[in-house]
Amino acid sequence: MNFRMIGRIISFILIVEAIFMLPGMLLCAFGGQSWSAISFLISIAIILAFATGLWLITRKAPKGFFSRDGLVCVGLSWITMSVFGALPFYISHEIPSYIDSLFEIASGFSTTGASILNDVESLSKGILLWRSTSHWLGGMGVLVFLLALVPISGRNDGFTMHLLRAESPGPDVGKLVPRMKQTAIILYGLYILLTVLDFIFLVIGKMPVFDAVCIAIGTAGTGGFGVLNTSIGSYSPYIQTVCTVFMFLFGVNFTCYYLLFCGKIKNVLKDEELHWYLGIAFVCITVITISVRHLYPTFGDTLRHSAFQVGSLLSSTGFSTTDFDIWPALPKAILFSLMFIGASAGSTGGGFKVGRALMAAKIMRRNVRQILYPQRVEVVRMNGRVVDENVLRNTNAYLCTYIIIIIVSFLVVSLDDFTTATNLTAVVSCFNNMGPGLEGIGPTLNYSGYSVLSKIVLIFDMLAGRLEIFPILVLFSRSAWKRR
Amino acid sequence: MKIIVAGYGKVGSALTRQLSAEGYDLTIIDSNRKMLESGQELYDVLGVYGNCATMDVLSEAGVKNADLLIAATNADEVNLLCCLTAHKLNKNIHTIARIRNPEYSEQIVMMRDSLGLSLLVNPEKQAAQEIERLIRYPGFQKRERFAHGRVEIAELRVSADSPLNELPLSQLESETKCHCLVCTVLRNGEAITPRGSFVLKEGDRVFLTATTNELARLLKSLGIVTHKVKRVIICGGGGSAYYLAQMLDKANIDVQIIERSAEKCVHLAELLPNASIVNADASDMTLWESERLTADDAIVAMTGLDELNIIISIYVQSCGVNQIITKLSRTESSAVLDRLALGSVICPKDLCSNTIVGYVRGMKNQTGASIAVHRIADGKAEATEFHVSKDTPNCGVPLRDIKLKKNVLIASILHLSQCLIPNGDSRFYPGDTVIVVSNSDSAISSLNDIFE
Incomplete structure (x- = not known):
């Protein structure tokens, strides 16, 4: 393992993190919350000191950097980022316990949006901004951000591919253009463009600018941290509609947007994953609208609430406009199932990913056919293109690991004496980077009741879910820590 | 500049290494997923899977916006078809094809002209030419020609009984009575740009430059007997x-x-x-x-x-x-092979990719850009030919007063068709051609890059 190179990359990441803390600090300083501003300053100082130390001891890094280094690097950097990102919460005492702070920031970076705060509105604005900023950074990935900015190795090596693969979601991650730097710039360019559009639409709806910034970057990362206790519920219907549209937009594979920009509309329209993503959304909204029609005064309200909730859970954002915990069983079951599916591959959303679910379904269909006609040879296609058997194998392996982790986490979390539905949805919701669950952790409630052990498990689930399990899981393998 | 390399084999990978290091946007096409994967992991390039001679795959690789297509699959016919298809999709694209079947060698010019190809390369023929030159002009392990043959960089191995052994470079000229300049020394697989105080040791591979006549004198004074090969x-x-x-x-x-x-x-x-x-x-x-x-x-x-x-x-x-020439297709392990006495080592894929890289640099053709590049010392150093223009800094300044980057050396100056092996007092003027030897880690694409 090339620990020096990994350490070097992590030191860069910490510097990026410190830079992104600055807006929060400035907001506190100008808002008159001097203690919060000072705690930001202390955190930044600690981060920079650590980053400098790391940078100094990791000079002369050897060159070899392989896919296992990439995995370990991504896993370690997200953990380091969370450990240090929690500092402003903890030092400012706005979240008194460190484990709660860690939970909050891990939930931020992993774009989960699960919170342990009972009263969000009591927090200072700078802290709220930092919470939402973590969504934005975590959504597209901080390493991708780094790839767009600095040539990490100084040479034109392909090893950056390992970092992109390990950090970006999806079964088959590739570059858009030959140069990694260009690819990262395109991705972040689209990301910033969409975020700014979202912000403009929100401001047009007379949303306060601070709220609009937080909600826009929270939506962009498909995170789900709000700035009000009611999440999005107390904003105007127009704002709720804007949020719905943008949640759907951020759940789409960013490659589609790039193709749109290149004028290849045909390729976008033919994208199978997009068909299914929109199809699932349409069917779910229809069914839910019909089954909750008696709960809301007008058809418009019903449609808006059901579309919002479906968009929120399908894109793994986790905002809410209404307490869906009081909905009947079928819509709740649909929402619960949506948590598993998640957004599209290559988007900022979490979950199992529509594309991967589609692939798993196609593998299943092939297996059934092969049982009926054992001699039959069949390949699996996506968008008309043959999928490599390796990718199929990985999809199967991912599915197994995914289920095992959910079950084990569910067992551990069940040590806390909540209802089965609460515990199960807590695990599923955190692991798929959703945010709210059902019953005890419904949209109006939060995770503060869980024990420290459960919180640690949920933190693991959130990070593992965001990074698609393996970058975090390899850290538990002894061979990941060998010097070789 | 956007370049597509079709076929990621031996030549393809050597090309990918060189071209991606020079900062071009590269897309590689191969029908072997494993090879493609390894290419993408080693270099910052985009991989496209499929048959490179089909329109679908070529369009996916972005042939419409590409400037150059290099077809280097193992089948000559596929290479030709690939270039032909690329031309149909993009009229302005330059195409280079690798053709190595000897049976086609007679019709190579005809094929190039009628198919509109820019360049046809034949690694095996190039290797043969290189070997022939070594056999006909023996004495050195390797000779590279520059500036239409007026300057050469030759390779010598320092043996235990050689007068060069334990000799500081500052005394080289007085010892051999020849005017020559040591550009690079390859010791334990590492290329060193030596200074005057550098002491040669047994086992070093020395790359030196001099005019062709001086090189012959050098051989004589070093006591290297050259037999005429029969x-x-x-x-x-x-x-x-x-x-x-x-x-x-x-x-x-x-x-x-x-x-x-x-x-x-x-x-x-x-x-x-x-x-x-x-x-x-x-x-x-x-x-x-x-x-x-x-x-x-x-x-x-x-x-x-x-x-x-x-x-x-x-x-x-x-x-x-006395004269042994070894062909190796893989030179990656050359640091280990250095210790063996293999005589002159010839690597066809490197020769071939050098030709192509030279063509690419010519295409770029910006002011101060290199005219030709030669990889020496197993690709660990490169010798590059540059034109000095009016805008070049330090014209007319004695070399000893010019601050060059680390591991960069001016190996010779061609002034008014005269070749000059420089010392501290030499200077270059606009219109001259200079040959710069540099460590291949420092990417030098224009003459201005060599100055500190």
Whole structure:
């Protein structure tokens, strides 16, 4: 393992993190919350000191950097980022316990949006901004951000591919253009463009600018941290509609947007994953609208609430406009199932990913056919293109690991004496980077009741879910820590 | 500039390494997923899977916006078809195809013109040409020509009894009475740009530059006796063996080809009436005993197996043969091979990719850009030819007052068609051509890059 190179990359990441803390600090300083501003300053100082130390001891890094280094690097950097990102919460005492702070920031970076705060509105604005900023950074990935900015190795090596693969979601991650730097710039360019559009639409709806910034970057990362206790519920219907549209937009594979920009509309329209993503959304909204029609005064309200909730859970954002915990069983079951599916591959959303679910379904269909006609040879296609058997194998392996982790986490979390539905949805919701669950952790409630052990498990689930399990899981393998 | 490399094999990967290091946008196409994967992991390039001669795959690789297509798959016909298809999709694209079947060698010009190709390369023929030059002008391990042959960079190995052993470079000129300049020393697989205080040691490979006449004098003063080669034994009857035999035949040198496959032997015998073709296994040591090798022989080990070539070279070295040429297809492990006495090492894929990189640089053709680049010292250093223009800084300043980057050296200056091996007092003027030797880690693409 090339620990020096990994350490070097992590030191860069910490510097990026410190830079992104600055807006929060400035907001506190100008808002008159001097203690919060000072705690930001202390955190930044600690981060920079650590980053400098790391940078100094990791000079002369050897060159070899392989896919296992990439995995370990991504896993370690997200953990380091969370450990240090929690500092402003903890030092400012706005979240008194460190484990709660860690939970909050891990939930931020992993774009989960699960919170342990009972009263969000009591927090200072700078802290709220930092919470939402973590969504934005975590959504597209901080390493991708780094790839767009600095040539990490100084040479034109392909090893950056390992970092992109390990950090970006999806079964088959590739570059858009030959140069990694260009690819990262395109991705972040689209990301910033969409975020700014979202912000403009929100401001047009007379949303306060601070709220609009937080909600826009929270939506962009498909995170789900709000700035009000009611999440999005107390904003105007127009704002709720804007949020719905943008949640759907951020759940789409960013490659589609790039193709749109290149004028290849045909390729976008033919994208199978997009068909299914929109199809699932349409069917779910229809069914839910019909089954909750008696709960809301007008058809418009019903449609808006059901579309919002479906968009929120399908894109793994986790905002809410209404307490869906009081909905009947079928819509709740649909929402619960949506948590598993998640957004599209290559988007900022979490979950199992529509594309991967589609692939798993196609593998299943092939297996059934092969049982009926054992001699039959069949390949699996996506968008008309043959999928490599390796990718199929990985999809199967991912599915197994995914289920095992959910079950084990569910067992551990069940040590806390909540209802089965609460515990199960807590695990599923955190692991798929959703945010709210059902019953005890419904949209109006939060995770503060869980024990420290459960919180640690949920933190693991959130990070593992965001990074698609393996970058975090390899850290538990002894061979990941060998010097070789 | 956007470049597509079709076929990620030996030549393809060598090209990818060089071109991506020079900062071009590269897309590679291959029909082997594993190779493609490894390419994407090693270099910052985009991979496209599929048959490179189909329109679908070429469009996916972005042929419409590309400036250059290099077809280097293992099939000549596919390469040609690939270039042809690319032309249909993009009229302005430059195309380079690798053609190596000797049977096509006669019609190469016809194919280039009628198919609109920019360049056809034949790695085996290039290797043969290189080997022929080594055999006809012996003494050095390798010679590279620059500036239309007026300057050469030659390679020497320092042996234990050589006068160069333990010699500081500052005394080189007084010791050998020749005006030459050491550009690079390869020690333990690492390229060093030496200073005057540098002391040569046994086992070093020295790359020095001088005019052709000075080089001959240098050989004499170092006591390296050059025999005129009377017989060349070629092990392995591949494509380059055929080209080489043909060339040596024209130079009236006896050629003997040892080939294991009887079928190939018959084929070669048909093609080469003057060469003697032996159907035997070159790894069979009794064969070499019966050949009675002498110092007048030259051995070229160019079978398809690197390992066998190495063993043959080591063995015939012990038989007292002076000139040994070893063909290696993989030079990545050359740091290890350095310790073995393999004579001159020839790597066809490097020669081929050098030609193509030279073409690419020519295409770029910006002011101050290099005219030609040669990789020396197993690709660890490169010698680049530059034109000095009016805008070049430090014109007319003595070299000792110019601050150059680390590991960069001006190896020669061509002033008014005169070649000058520079010292501290030399200077260059607009209109001159300079040859710069640099460590390949420092990417130098224009003359301005060499200054601190």
